[in-house]
Amino acid sequence: MPSAADALAVVQQHYPDADPTDLQTGALLDLLQEAFGLPPSQWLLADSLCADEVNSLEYPPRASQMVGVFHLGGLDGFPHAGLTGMAAFGGHVPDGGGVVIYHAPHIGVSSDGQLGGIRRIGQERVTACCGAARAAVTRLLSDAIVAGDPSPLDYQQGTIEQILLPYATRIRSASAPLKEATEVIADAITERIDTLVEQTKIPARWLIRFGAILINGDPAMGSFSAPRRLLCTDLVTGETSDLLPALRGRLPARSVPT
């Protein structure tokens, strides 16, 4: 079993700015308490993460101090719940409280440093993580994806494939195609979250949008998060500020911003 430091070192070979999710969540809750005077119980947590059970198994315990979780995601974290999902959770915000939306595609890093796979509970072999992204990239690299509306029988996977299709050249030429595809999906998730936010009336003062790459390890390693943005929007004034430097300042110095 790797030590926590060893596990983090393995993950940071691929994502130098990653931190353990529970440590990062604790830092976020402290930051939100100090900046807005709101304890964790005043924040409604929504996430947009892959349906993969590993994300439940490796969910940061400290996140349970917030109200939630409302799940907006589906395969590889795209917010498939759409406008109706956004409107539903908007009605669940504690009075006088705020909303945190954590959105991320995910990717595995095994204890021996393999990118794109993990060992799962009860298994010795390494299996794909994210399996949906891996399947989509495999089809992309073999020119098997055709532009068009996704099939109703496999709508979420079809959506992921359509997101990747315009970036075929970029992904094909990357040294790690699955890692590159994960960045493409992260950008698509961010764009969709922002569109959904623009079109939803959220009855809260503060909206936190925390975008990241979520990294799953083998069971003994836990999960890690490489931030891509941490924005706070005052929903009364419309003003948005960048909280990521403040979050990084609360995390151990070993974290290397990229």
Ligand SMILES: [Zn+2]
């Ligand atoms: Zn997945």
